[in-house]
Amino acid sequence: MTTALIILGAGLGTRMNSDLPKVLHQIAGAPMLVHAMQAGGSLDAARCVIVAGYEAAQVEKAARAYDPDVTVVVQDEQLGTAHAVAQAKTALAGFDGDALVLYGDTPFIRPDTLAAMVDARQTHDIVVLGFEAEDPARYGRLITQGDALDRIVEFKDATEDERAITLCNSGVIAADAATLFSLIDTVGNENAAGEYYLTDIVGLARARGLSATVVECAEAETLGINSRFELAQAEAVFQNMARMTALEDGVTLTAPETVYFAYDTVVGRDAVIEPNVVFGPGVTVESGATIRAFSHLEGCHVSRGAVVGPYARLRPGAELAENTRIGNFVEVKNAVISEGAKVNHLSYIGDADIGPRSNIGAGTITCNYDGVFKHHTTIGADVFIGSNTMLVAPVSVGDQAMTASGSVITRDVPAGDLAVARARQDNKAGFAVRLFEKLRAKKAKDQ
Numbered sequence: 001m002t003t004a005l006i007i008l009g010a011g012l013g014t015r016m017n018s019d020l021p022k023v024l025h026q027i028a029g030a031p032m033l034v035h036a037m038q039a040g041g042s043l044d045a046a047r048c049v050i051v052a053g054y055e056a057a058q059v060e061k062a063a064r065a066y067d068p069d070v071t072v073v074v075q076d077e078q079l080g081t082a083h084a085v086a087q088a089k090t091a092l093a094g095f096d097g098d099a100l101v102l103y104g105d106t107p108f109i110r111p112d113t114l115a116a117m118v119d120a121r122q123t124h125d126i127v128v129l130g131f132e133a134e135d136p137a138r139y140g141r142l143i144t145q146g147d148a149l150d151r152i153v154e155f156k157d158a159t160e161d162e163r164a165i166t167l168c169n170s171g172v173i174a175a176d177a178a179t180l181f182s183l184i185d186t187v188g189n190e191n192a193a194g195e196y197y198l199t200d201i202v203g204l205a206r207a208r209g210l211s212a213t214v215v216e217c218a219e220a221e222t223l224g225i226n227s228r229f230e231l232a233q234a235e236a237v238f239q240n241m242a243r244m245t246a247l248e249d250g251v252t253l254t255a256p257e258t259v260y261f262a263y264d265t266v267v268g269r270d271a272v273i274e275p276n277v278v279f280g281p282g283v284t285v286e287s288g289a290t291i292r293a294f295s296h297l298e299g300c301h302v303s304r305g306a307v308v309g310p311y312a313r314l315r316p317g318a319e320l321a322e323n324t325r326i327g328n329f330v331e332v333k334n335a336v337i338s339e340g341a342k343v344n345h346l347s348y349i350g351d352a353d354i355g356p357r358s359n360i361g362a363g364t365i366t367c368n369y370d371g372v373f374k375h376h377t378t379i380g381a382d383v384f385i386g387s388n389t390m391l392v393a394p395v396s397v398g399d400q401a402m403t404a405s406g407s408v409i410t411r412d413v414p415a416g417d418l419a420v421a422r423a424r425q426d427n428k429a430g431f432a433v434r435l436f437e438k439l440r441a442k443k444a445k446d447q
């Protein structure tokens, strides 16, 4: 069965008190919309349609950055969830398969849960994701008989008895796409809110002789975000889950509560992550690598046996081969550090290739930017770069070459050569003693 995702995200999100559309607020380095796309993506969906409204162009840009094939449709007026889903009808014209409706502000639905819904679709026409609410508040209530779902009643329209029901609607619904749109065509807005409720399709389907059922999930999965407070809570929920998952996957976290993961961080078994490490998006750390305390990583790849930090910064395009060393106060950006190479102290390595086993001395800087353009530095194998070398790119240093400390290297260094590019030292005999005497005499006279 092929699936199309319909993700609702037209809401303004007034309570966020923000110029940014609600679904673009981030959790673990990705817009909450992307979390919903990622969860839906676990079904290998053939299509993904996002219903945007407020600042739709911005929503489209963010969605496309994650999945270039996504379709974004605009709901100009927010007339209710059924009206929102109806906006996806044209985009899915001719689509033969299931539609799964998700909310862009509900980021924690688990792939297993969606898979259970897909399973339940084998036996039922409509599948609704429900949960037992600790405090059912204003959620829609699921009216069931055995495993059959009869209808959904919105809180505003519910009787006292119906409000006593604790099995609630998460909003996630799966049905055959053609059936879904044909049911939506018949949804009216004669209700307490004057909105077109998606939830009405259940009662309408049952009246047509179609079947409906509920798949239940934990309430935590249905957590929706409406305010900055809930966003902060969601971040904490995400981080706790990510830490637990990492520990279960065999990663050592010496102080899990201080490590921050991104939505897509991949850490291999037996990797060690010391306290206060922060992962931005796009990081892979392979098995057996060590990330020492207070390091910040994003868009990079750390291979087996590499040791990073403490206090290291790996920026996008940092590619660390096996057994490399990146030490304290070293920044690496868009650079390949080949096997066994070391950059141990106080350096900036950007737009560079460092060959195998080369040692980059303390304070080395690749001067990659001329104020307008970026330039590349290439360092061969088994090179020794002396401390405080400035490598003014574009420049290359050949295999087994050396640079003298304090050199400003502006020309290529051939393999095997030693480059010295600094003023020659001149020792002036006895000059220091005479100078001190003169200065001290001046101080005594001034007092």
Ligand code: UD1
Binding pocket: 008, 009, 010, 011, 012, 051, 075, 077, 078, 079, 080, 081, 082, 083, 084, 103, 104, 105, 138, 139, 140, 141, 152, 154, 168, 169, 170, 171, 196, 197, 198, 199, 224
């Ligand atoms: C909805 C459900 C309710 C459920 C609850 C779970 C309906 C009628 N009610 O209620 O049963 O318990 O979610 O959180 O479906 N949206 C649009 N366009 C619209 C209206 C909404 O895109 O015209 C989007 C919102 O941005 C949001 C989602 O749909 O992401 C849900 O809308 P919201 O107004 O929050 O629905 P609830 O009243 O909470």
Ligand code: CA
Binding pocket: 224
């Ligand atoms: Ca809501």
